[in-house]
Amino acid sequence: MSTQQIQVKLLRYKCIGCSYCVSLAPEIFSISVSDGKITFLFENAFDDDTIDAFFDSSIEPIAQQTENICPTGAIKCIMHKR
Amino acid sequence: METRKRILVTRFSALGDVAMVVPVLCSLSEQFPEFDIVFASQGFANPLVKSIPNVSFFKVDLKGRHKGFLGIWRLAKDLKKIGPWFAFVDLHNVLRTKILRIFLCGSVKNVAVIDKGRAEKRALTQRKNKKLIQLKHSVSRYESVFNELRIDVNVQFKKININTDSFALSSLEIVNKGEKWIGVAPFAKHKGKMYPLNLMEQVIEPLSKLSNTKVFLFGGGQEEIEVLTNWENQFDNTTCLAGKIKLDDELRVMDQLDVMLTMDSANMHLASLVGTPVVSVWGATHPFAGFYGWNQNEENAIQINDLSCRPCSVFGNKSCFRKDYACMNQITPSQIVARVLSFL
Numbered sequence: 025m026s027t028q029q030i031q032v033k034l035l036r037y038k039c040i041g042c043s044y045c046v047s048l049a050p051e052i053f054s055i056s057v058s059d060g061k062i063t064f065l066f067e068n069a070f071d072d073d074t075i076d077a078f079f080d081s082s083i084e085p086i087a088q089q090t091e092n093i094c095p096t097g098a099i100k101c102i103m104h105k106r
Numbered sequence: 107m108e109t110r111k112r113i114l115v116t117r118f119s120a121l122g123d124v125a126m127v128v129p130v131l132c133s134l135s136e137q138f139p140e141f142d143i144v145f146a147s148q149g150f151a152n153p154l155v156k157s158i159p160n161v162s163f164f165k166v167d168l169k170g171r172h173k174g175f176l177g178i179w180r181l182a183k184d185l186k187k188i189g190p191w192f193a194f195v196d197l198h199n200v201l202r203t204k205i206l207r208i209f210l211c212g213s214v215k216n217v218a219v220i221d222k223g224r225a226e227k228r229a230l231t232q233r234k235n236k237k238l239i240q241l242k243h244s245v246s247r248y249e250s251v252f253n254e255l256r257i258d259v260n261v262q263f264k265k266i267n268i269n270t271d272s273f274a275l276s277s278l279e280i281v282n283k284g285e286k287w288i289g290v291a292p293f294a295k296h297k298g299k300m301y302p303l304n305l306m307e308q309v310i311e312p313l314s315k316l317s318n319t320k321v322f323l324f325g326g327g328q329e330e331i332e333v334l335t336n337w338e339n340q341f342d343n344t345t346c347l348a349g350k351i352k353l354d355d356e357l358r359v360m361d362q363l364d365v366m367l368t369m370d371s372a373n374m375h376l377a378s379l380v381g382t383p384v385v386s387v388w389g390a391t392h393p394f395a396g397f398y399g400w401n402q403n404e405e406n407a408i409q410i411n412d413l414s415c416r417p418c419s420v421f422g423n424k425s426c427f428r429k430d431y432a433c434m435n436q437i438t439p440s441q442i443v444a445r446v447l448s449f450l
Binding site for chain 2: 042043044046047048050085088089092093095
């Protein structure tokens with residue numbers, strides 16, 4: 025049986041720290057305490073240029089919304105079949 | 107035969123102030139069903155009170171029959187016809203209602219008048235030795251006037267009842283099909299209360315990009331309608347409601363919004379009446395003056411807190427002595443967008 029997963033890529037070098045993504049999906053994203061840019065909630069002091077993580081496909085709508093609203097295109101969502 | 111006691115309540119303007127009377131009238135009607143309340147105001151206020159039991163509306167025509175000094179005399183005459191009055195509750199306390207009180211003298215048993223707290227509001231907004239403290243909310247001031255008459259109404263208002271059926275809305279295809287709805291009312295009466303339109307565009311733009319989301323624009327007046335129509339054409343998922351629907355239908359739409367973005371303006375109070383969360387933007391004025399949306403969370407007031415000149419005005423009608431309206435211009439669009447998004 026195939027299951028779907030969503031890969032969320034954060035192109036942190038593009039992030040301006042507007043925090044729209046955090047407002048929309050506080051259960052997924054946070055702002056890094058190291059550099060004030062986007063990171064995942066479980067990586068709250070991340071300071072590399074890019075980061076990605078896989079999530080259950082149930083977060084797809086909200087992840088897609090954050091991709092739509094990010095003013096600099098720092099969030100990319102890719103669906104994967106397994 | 108027992109006759110019901112009639113109470114005359116007056117508040118002639120403006121829409122926001124009239125809207126703040128509604129929580130008191132609703133609570134009064136619920137807690138004191140033995141009273142017949144007649145609310146005298148301008149015609150625009152009728153939709154706000156027509157669903158409240160035991161409250162009837164008296165239309166005051168300030169531009170026609172009830173205009174000027176003679177008009178006040180005619181108003182008193184008209185009101186006497188529908189008396190006798192157990193009490194006259196003056197929630198406006200301006201020259202017009204002061205004269206009306208004199209003309210009604212003798213035909214009203216009890217009179218109570220609002221204390222607007224003008225001195226404390228002056229102290230809040232003066233440039234030097236500003237006394238930055240939370241003043242009594244207007245709804246509480248209205249409540250106190252009834253308390254003065256020993257009518258111990260206790261405002262426990264949540265929202266007004268809205269009949270959701272509307273031919274106008276269905277014919278405009280404004281029907282919620284499970285989307286998120288955001289309302290934006292970008293205008294205010296005075297410049298000191300209005301977020302600059304070029305910055306407001308930067309607020310609407312990202313919101314309009316959200317999928318499964320609609321942005322509704324509220325406003326009135328010809329110039330406003332032009333701006334909002336331009337935005338409707340410029341941005342996706344954005345609908346201008348200004349000039350297309352009446353206040354009743356605006357309330358119906360507001361009732362279905364997930365969040366409403368407003369200035370310190372009437373729309374903040376209207377959205378509060380239907381229990382919709384409001385993100386409000388404050389410039390020259392301050393929630394401390396007592397005009398914050400009823401039952402709204404204080405954290406949703408977006409304002410610059412460390413400007414020593416704020417608030418400089420109770421109504422936002424003074425021009426900025428710094429000339430730069432920093433209180434508005436220093437608020438970034440992203441601050442507002444982030445707060446709005448937190449409701450979706």
